[in-house]
Amino acid sequence: MTKNIPQFLIAAPTSGSGKTTVSRGLMALLKARGLNVQPYKCGSDYIDTKFHERACGRPSVNLDLFMASEEHVRKLYARYAVGADACVVEGMMGMFDGYERDRGSSAEVARLLRLPVVLVVDARSAAYSLAPLLQGFLHFRPDIRFAGVIFNRVGSARHFGMLQEVCEDLQVECLGYLPKDGLLEQGSRYLGLDFSEQETEEACRRLLELLEAHIRIDRLLEITSLSLPENRTENERLGNRRIAVARNSESFSFLYTEHLDLLNRYGEVFFFNPEESAPLPDGTDLLYLPGGYPEKHAEALRTADVTLDSIRRYIEGGGKALAECGGMIYLSQGICQDGQPDFLPMAGVLPFSISNRKEDRRLSLGYRRFDYNGQTLYGHEFHYTQYVQRSGEWLLPTVAQVYNARGEKVNTPVFRYKNLLASYTHLYWGEIDLNKLFKNEE
Incomplete structure (x- = not known):
């Protein structure tokens, strides 16, 4: 019998929107709930995958459509999903940013693997002006399905109420938000995220608390439940x-x-x-x-x-x-x-x-x-x-x-x-x- 599990890709309109924070937090939260979470990373990044492994206890796998063929990426995803209770893919850069226009982008990975997209949107200093932005993302590629939106750096409950109105008018699921919080802001990095940096337990605990309080986790898991792709990979011996x-x-x-x-x-x-x-x-x-x-x-x-x-x-x-x-x-x-x-x-x-x-x-x-x-x-x-x-x-x-x-x-x-x-x-x-x-x- 084919197994259905939550599977989704976390993307954002631009780099710096908070998708890494949301991705790592959701991975850790699902792991804390007892789920066996398989993490993935779009693109060639070596460093985010180390944070994923720390959060999930399983090695994270890169999905890159410049360095590998579509068929190879499909096989990779299916092979490493075996035994998982949930699959979470962290996107790269802006959702449609690829090596040439949108080729190789997070959007292309989502299309290829038929994964629903959770869009993380930086709501700092904006409210209803986000409506035309979201309208463009939601309808730019009809072959991509959006599971919903998570807003980041939200200033107050009143601010979030305005953002909910945006989702209601656009008829897209609002999955919650993360409030502004200094502990969640990352400092300068060495060639990206410096994985030798030791995150404080306080910051990790704070992130999980905020996700539990403000993200509709159960709804997210419900609307992203899909059948696992069939794993047809044959791992023959290639040498000694x-x-x-x-x-x-x-x-x-x-x-x-x-x-x-x-x-x-x-x-x-x-x-x-x-x-x-x-x-x-x-x-x-x-x-x-x-x-x-x-x-x-x-x-x-x-x-x-x-x-x-x-x-x-x-x-x-x-x-x-x-x-x-x-x-x-x-x-x-x-x-x-x-x-x-x-x-x-x-x-x-x-x-x-x-x-x-x-x-x-x-x-x-x-x-x-x-x-x-x-x-x-x-x-x-x-x-x-x-x-x-x-x-x-x-x-x-x-x-x-x-x-x-x-x-x-x-x-x-x-x-x-x-x-x-x-x-x-x-x-x-x-x-x-x-x-x-x-x-x-x-």
């Missing part, structure tokens, strides 16, 4: 490798749930912390160095000399390795920070250094695509650090031309050194053959 994955709380922390599950199909996965001085596991066949914030932990990484030497010898000996952004920085000659007289040495595998000095920092951001070894690889780039050349250093020639989401050339290089593939691009591997990345270097 011993795979070493760098992972810790921050310097190597940008890991997709799907990637770890996929690696387990290629073999046996071992995790290690490059900030702790220890050699790679014996018999390593594949080394994965994901992104993170190594520039914030350069001293700890530098002093873990046994790890640095072990990784250097592994790559120089022809070991297969994939390094993305922070992982590539770790393999460089060194990192230079503001206030430091010289570069802190890193693994020294790649013949260039990285600067995180203020005068060199600039934002490199966006989706990326390139062809390599017979496959089209998709990913994204998000960093401030930049390459620098010191005496005797150079950049390796790129082995692929990289393009952005609109098909325009970008100057991001892709490096191949022996059996190492490295770049600033964070790749999504869900639909690629990892064995083909190294097919010319057997």
Whole structure:
């Protein structure tokens, strides 16, 4: 018998409307009610998913329609929904903001998965003027169903009464509101939400109290109850490798749930912390160095000399390795920070250094695509650090031309050194053959 459970996507007209606060709060509240909540995140974001996992006790899954096909996203959603009592998808940016017009947007994910949308609207300094705004969102795409509206930063009960009138006139369900509250306001972030920040128990408790008091939770669960999609995924074994994955709380922390599950199909996965001085596991066949914030932990990484030497010898000996952004920085000659007289040495595998000095920092951001070894690889780039050349250093020639989401050339290089593939691009591997990345270097 097909199981019916609440399933919905939380979106907003613009970034900063409060959808992250509402999403995390609802996830935690449903979990507190005894529901097994499966979280998802639209787009390539690594950080919101960590908050989701903290709230739900289940890994959050990215749903990205630039980096993956529609069929793959459908399969991902169905596979991770197995065993859940509710599925909550947090949108990204504004609801219709995609990589090209609304392509790849939260709206596109909702359409693809046939999920009802809960629209979080910032009501600060507005009342009936929100009517034309909501009218446009509700009727812009007739193939998208709205479950209702939650208003955020509401000033008073009287203010909320005015907002209810908006919903009555537009004939859309008003699911409640969150009042203005200083504890719920988030401060400045480092590349988005800094997941090392410790939220106070008081703020979390306050959010749950406000949701219970002002959101019609039971009505939300009732009107978003849908049958679970059928899970037809076959997780066949893809190899028998011993795979070493760098992972810790921050310097190597940008890991997709799907990637770890996929690696387990290629073999046996071992995790290690490059900030702790220890050699790679014996018999390593594949080394994965994901992104993170190594520039914030350069001293700890530098002093873990046994790890640095072990990784250097592994790559120089022809070991297969994939390094993305922070992982590539770790393999460089060194990192230079503001206030430091010289570069802190890193693994020294790649013949260039990285600067995180203020005068060199600039934002490199966006989706990326390139062809390599017979496959089209998709990913994204998000960093401030930049390459620098010191005496005797150079950049390796790129082995692929990289393009952005609109098909325009970008100057991001892709490096191949022996059996190492490295770049600033964070790749999504869900639909690629990892064995083909190294097919010319057997």
